[in-house]
Amino acid sequence: MMNGTNQYGMGVIVCRSNHQTPPFQEKSYYQQLTQEGIPLGIHVMVFCPMDVDWQTRSVNGWRYNPNTGQWSSDRYPLPSLIYDRCGYSDSRQYQMYKPYVMSLSNDPNIQFLGRPLGGKLPNHEMLVKNSSLLPYLPQTLRLTAFKDVRSFIEQHDSVLIKPNGGSHGRGVAAILPHSKGYVVRGRSPKNQPFQIRLHKETSLRNWINRFTKGVRYVIQPFLHLDTSDRRPFDLRILVQKDGLGQWATTGMAVRLGSIGSLTSNIHGGGKAERAIPFVHEHFPQQANQILATLQFLSKEVPLQIEREHGRLIELGLDTGIDRQGQVWLLEANSKPGRSVFLLTGEKEIRIQSVRRPILYARSLAQGLIGGSV
Known part of the structure; x- marks a missing residue:
C-alpha cells in the first residue's frame, strides 16, 4: 500500500445468489477492482443491501485478499461510497430490493458513484429530447x-x-x-x-x-442488424468517467450471434470481435462515417442522459448498423459488463475498464470533483 495515501471504503452492492460462495455474480470483476483499489487507497467490500444494520451502521460484507486468493466475510462499517452493481433478473426482484437500495441512496453520509437507469422506455424518453440524437433512435x-x-x-x-x-x-x-x-x-x-x-x-x-x-x-x-451471412451483431461502446470526472470512451467491441439467431448477446451463445476491423470489413465504403457516428454517440449520449437523469459513472451503449450502413442506438445500460473485451483479447481495455471506476471513486471521496458530477 502506498505511504501517505488516504484510505477509503467502497461498497459494491449486489443481488444475493445463494447457490454459490461468495453469494454473488461477477466475482472476477470485484477481485480485479480490489487489486486496482489497494494501491490507490480504495478498499472494496461487496455486500447485499438487505444486510445493512442501520442501528450500528454496519454491514455483513465480503472482501477479497489478493495474497491468498480467498474471499472472507465479516462485519464492516457502512462505507461512504457505493457502486451499484445489483443485476435484477426481473421486475419482481427489482421491487424486492428497491427499498433497501433507496435507504442507502437517501442517506446523507453516502455517495453513490452513479444513479442506475430505469427501463428502456424512460431511457428512450430522455434521449428523444435531444434533437441531434433523433436520427439514431428507433421508434419505441x-x-x-x-x-x-x-x-x-x-x-x-x-x-x-x-x-x-x-x-x-x-x-x-x-x-x-x-x-x-x-x-x-x-x-x-x-x-x-x-x-x-x-x-x-x-x-x-x-x-x-x-x-x-x-x-x-x-x-x-424490427431492424435488420446482421451481416451478409445472416449473423446478428451489435457494437458495444463502453464509456466511463475518468479520475477527473470527465467522460471517456474506454473501448468498443462487436458481439456476433450465430447464423439465423435473433440476438447477438454473449449470454445467448454469441462471440466477440474487435470493432474497428469488423466495421471496415463489413462496411468498407461507409466505415469512416460509421465510426464517426459511433464517436459522436459515445460523447453525446452520456451528457444527454446525465442532464435528464443525474450522475452516472459508466454506460454501455449498444448500437446496431443496418444493411444500408445506418447506425442505431439500441440501448444504454448503466451497469455494463466488460467481459467482451477479454473475449476480443483487448486486455488493456479490460484493465482500463476496471481502473476507471476506482479512479473516479477516489476523486469523489477526496472532493476533487463535485458531488453532482
Missing part, C-alpha cells in the same frame, strides 16, 4: 394492447417486442408477417431460442398475451 413505444402490434406491422412490416427491463436478450421476439400468417422468433425468458408459425391474427394475439403476461414490454420496428 410501450406495448399496451394488441392494436399496438397491428399498427406497427402496418407501419414497419416487421416488429420487435422486448421487456422494458430485460437484459441478455431474454424475452425478446421478432414478429415477421408471412404469406401464411406470421413467423415469430426470439428467445424465451429463460434465454432459449425459439421459432413458431402462427396462421391467424387471433393466434398471434393469444400468443403475445401469454408471452408478455405480467411483464412490461416495449415495441420497436
Whole structure:
C-alpha cells in the first residue's frame, strides 16, 4: 500500500445468489477492482443491501485478499461510497430490493458513484429530447394492447417486442408477417431460442398475451442488424468517467450471434470481435462515417442522459448498423459488463475498464470533483 495515501471504503452492492460462495455474480470483476483499489487507497467490500444494520451502521460484507486468493466475510462499517452493481433478473426482484437500495441512496453520509437507469422506455424518453440524437433512435413505444402490434406491422412490416427491463436478450421476439400468417422468433425468458408459425391474427394475439403476461414490454420496428451471412451483431461502446470526472470512451467491441439467431448477446451463445476491423470489413465504403457516428454517440449520449437523469459513472451503449450502413442506438445500460473485451483479447481495455471506476471513486471521496458530477 502506498505511504501517505488516504484510505477509503467502497461498497459494491449486489443481488444475493445463494447457490454459490461468495453469494454473488461477477466475482472476477470485484477481485480485479480490489487489486486496482489497494494501491490507490480504495478498499472494496461487496455486500447485499438487505444486510445493512442501520442501528450500528454496519454491514455483513465480503472482501477479497489478493495474497491468498480467498474471499472472507465479516462485519464492516457502512462505507461512504457505493457502486451499484445489483443485476435484477426481473421486475419482481427489482421491487424486492428497491427499498433497501433507496435507504442507502437517501442517506446523507453516502455517495453513490452513479444513479442506475430505469427501463428502456424512460431511457428512450430522455434521449428523444435531444434533437441531434433523433436520427439514431428507433421508434419505441410501450406495448399496451394488441392494436399496438397491428399498427406497427402496418407501419414497419416487421416488429420487435422486448421487456422494458430485460437484459441478455431474454424475452425478446421478432414478429415477421408471412404469406401464411406470421413467423415469430426470439428467445424465451429463460434465454432459449425459439421459432413458431402462427396462421391467424387471433393466434398471434393469444400468443403475445401469454408471452408478455405480467411483464412490461416495449415495441420497436424490427431492424435488420446482421451481416451478409445472416449473423446478428451489435457494437458495444463502453464509456466511463475518468479520475477527473470527465467522460471517456474506454473501448468498443462487436458481439456476433450465430447464423439465423435473433440476438447477438454473449449470454445467448454469441462471440466477440474487435470493432474497428469488423466495421471496415463489413462496411468498407461507409466505415469512416460509421465510426464517426459511433464517436459522436459515445460523447453525446452520456451528457444527454446525465442532464435528464443525474450522475452516472459508466454506460454501455449498444448500437446496431443496418444493411444500408445506418447506425442505431439500441440501448444504454448503466451497469455494463466488460467481459467482451477479454473475449476480443483487448486486455488493456479490460484493465482500463476496471481502473476507471476506482479512479473516479477516489476523486469523489477526496472532493476533487463535485458531488453532482
